[in-house]
Amino acid sequence: MVEKKQTKPFARKFVPKIIKAALLLIITYLPFYFLSVFIEPYQSFFPWYAPTTDLFAAVFMIFLVAGVFTSGTIYQYVFGVARALVTMIFSIYVLNGGIVDLVVPIEGASVNIMVDLTVILAMIVLICLLGIGKNVVQAIDFVSTKGEDKEL
Amino acid sequence: MRYAVRALGWATKILWILIIVFSVTSVYSAMNVRMSLGQPQAFVSSEFILISVPLFVNNAGLYDLSEINMTVAVMDYQQSVLSTSTTFVPLIPRGGNLETTHNVSMSLEDGTSKLLDYLFNDSVFILDMSLKLNFAHSVPFRVSTNMSVPWGAPLYNFSIGQVSYNFLNLTHQEAIIPVSFENHSPYFSVDGVMRVEIFNDNGELFGFSMSDLNVPSHSSYIGQTEIAVDVSRVTGGGEVHFYFETSAFSAGPVVIPYG
Helix, strand or coil: CHHHHHHHHHHHHHHHHHHHHHHHHHHHHHHHHHHCCCCCHHHHHCCHHHCCCCCHHHHHHHHHHHHHHCCCCHHHHHHHHHHHHHHHHHHHHHHHHHHHEEECCCCCCCCEEEEECHHHHHHHHHHHHHHHHHHHHHHHHHHHHHHHHHHH | HHHHHHHHHHHHHHHHHHHHHHHHHHHHHHEEEEEEEECEEEEEEECEEEEEEEEEEEEECCCCCCEEEEEEEEECEEEEEEEEEEEEEEEECCCCEEEEEEEEEEEEECCCHHHHHHHHHEEEEEEEEEEEEECCEEEEEEEEEEEEEEEEECCEEECCCCCCEEECCEEEEEEEEEEEEEECCCCCCCEEEEEEEEEEECCCCEEEEEEEEEECCCCCEEEEEEEEEHHHHCCCCEEEEEEEEEEEEEEEEEEEECC
8 A cells, every 4th residue: 555655656746757758759859850861862961960960869858858857846947958058059060150061072073062051050049048048037936936935 | 037938938939930941941942943054155256265154043942042143263274364254143033033144255365376275276274163142131152163174176286288389371370288177166166268378488478368168066177278379479488377267266367387
């Protein structure tokens, strides 16, 4: 009986979190998967893409899962900030600071392609900063609410 | 505080959606832009060589293409710049087409020797091409390449054979000058008139003639020019001057000694 009572809150607490984490992992993994499928024919032009993206996806998902499992604590927001930071750094690195420069061999001649994605990178950085801001505000709100609860 | 968090959350979501939609539609649009170059046309005069390249762009994408700037720099085999030409198109709206001609003009003002060099000797031009445009008014894009274009001389290996004389009458003879060359040019045929003037050792003009030429690309010409000359002025040696007036180029005099 005692064992049953202990198992129930554990299951109640963690099973929804596991399901939520699994769902979020699937939803997060899908864009990476489709992007990889799209990039695959051009893999030789982006040799750095696959290892970088795999590393980013792994780190991002670890923070995502950690965020889900630490929800209800201050660490949830810490992981949220970390996720936004990782996304920002990855975007800046992959987009080479906004200037993507490629050399594509076509019929014996090498063709240089340069795309200036500064505007898109600026928007991604802005989104990440908004995400960091949001997490910080949520963390402050969380701490102040907790403080009020303790005073009461 | 809650409202601020909610507003930030919505702003983040909306911006992510905007970026994803823009990225996907941009890739789709870029894949629907068709660009092609037509058959180049060449024209050679005593002052310049003009190469016209038709350019076709079909923007079947979802975004405008603006500030299209095509630049071609032509260098000779010694890497010295012969010409730089630019074609600028302010805008190709989505769903629009563009048909224009990019003209590459090479000045030959610094001497006819360059023209003669290109007329008589095969060469290689190095083209440094770049195309810049603004995609959706927000994403600058540049593509550039370097390529070698072989130049085929229209009067390659131009030479004359032994000048011989046929008896006409007591005062005049017919000078026969064998002429041969190969038209290596892939761009134009040598069709027009060749004027031939024959000079003796004293530099006196003692006969001339006009011949029609019609030598297609990648074919040889072997012919002869007959000139009625004054017997009293024939010295057995001298110079032959050739002048060319064709649909593609004008050149002359090309001086070849004989005898």
